[in-house]
Amino acid sequence: MRILLIDDDQDLCQLTKKVLEMNGYTVDAFFEAASGVKYARQNRPNLILMDIILPGLTGPEIIASLKTDQQFINIPVVFLSALVSGDDVESEGIMVGGLKYQTIGKPYEIDKLLAIVKKYAK
Amino acid sequence: MGKAIHVVFLDDEHSTLEIIRHEFSQEPYGVFLTNNPDQAMELIRKEKIKVVVSDQVMPNVTGVKFLQNIKQYDPNIVRILLTAHADFSAAEEAINIGEVYRVINKPWKSIDLLSTVRRATERYDLTIRAELTNERLKAMYEIQREFTSTVSHELRTPLASIKTAIDLVVKKTLGKINPEQEEVLGRAKKNVDRLKRLIDDILDLTKMESGKLKMSFMKNDIHQAVREVVEAQKDFAQSRGLQLKMSLDNGVPFVAFDSDRIMQVLNNLVGNAIKFTKQGGITIKTSKKFEDEYILISVIDTGKGIAEENLSKLFKKFHQIESAEANEEGGTGLGLAISKEIINLHGGKIWAESKFDKGTTFHFTIPIEEKFNSTSA
16 A cells, blocks of 8 residues: 655654554655656556645646546546645545545644545545 | 814704803813704714714704714714704703713703813713724733743743653653662653643733633533543542542533633633542532523532632632642643633523632632624634
8 A cells, every 4th residue: 555645844744744654654754745646657556645835836736736637537546735724634624626635734643644545545 | 273173063053153252261261163964964074073962953954863973983083963942852862862962951051061061072082992992901911921932832842842752751662770870750741741831821811811822612511511520530539539520410411611711611610629628528519590691610628628718719819829739730821811811701690609628619600691703713
């Protein structure tokens, strides 16, 4: 199970990678979107887990452009963001192109993150 | 000359206007006198007019009608009607429909008209000042809200790394830790979580206070919310050896409320009750009150009670009763302030009653009448 993780907060990115790896996932982590997207085009991940506010394009903008590409349509996307509270996980979602994407608030509870990743990664 | 014109007089009789010119010659502001409503209106559009005084009986327009036009143009301009003695219907119409400030009978005493107009200009100044203050306050709230949401985001980002790092170790994901390490990190974790809740609560409260919180009101069963909260808090109560009971009145109708937010209030009240009760239990009771205008929800505990003088302070921000328990429990001091805002947004009330050593009851009401449609801010 491969997860593409994009977060410009390098500390949290490394820690999230560790959390996921310790729970059996293969994680490719990037601190900025361009190389993450380039990677995604070459290795279709099972899940994209990404921050919303990134330098350059925002997460939703990146997803909007990725989703025009046929091969990305079926890859699930989950956002990670300090814009929402970790407790709002269930109710908050980010709309991109008419679709609602699950959003995990930061700071997150490890168990909640794992539960959501498990639900979406296929 | 050179005085700014603040008052406009409209009267079709030249002699009346001359009297007024004479009476107002010593005032600190200028007056404009005319027998032509169009001319009066033109000046009102151009100058910063505070008060308009109009005669009732004129050839082309009645004073009431003219003042109504003024009200439509700028409701802040204070309007005064001059009527012939005993013209009650004009006076009635002016007050009830035109909402004029005063009706003055002709002939008037010079001092009466002077002091009335003077008070009218003061009233105008006050209204404008209040409006300005109001706008400034709104702008300040907006700045505060923006600041708070930016700061929250900036605080959550580093906190996320701290929390995940601590959680990874505490969960022993990275390997065993000894009991002493576990205890030390447990304390760090507790406080990181408290800081996280504090940021969430401050953001929540700021959104509510600036009217930016999106609420979704739906006609719903309050008992459903009560049951869910009891289910969620059951284990916590049991861990303290406390009973969590419901006393639900079947006559309580469905009312319009925001389910998530009301559950937040209930969770807060029940959570507090559990924290501050040593033995006995907590009961959530529902009933219909105040001539069927409200439903009443009460959270009753058998704790040690709260002193009378502290009851009103409970709902203030960052107010926690100073006690070892309060410190140990790690509350944010914002729960009740948030609950109060939520209940206010529902058009209800929240308050506490307590007897020392007998326990405390928190009550809140939600109006039965459907004041809110599906959604509103």
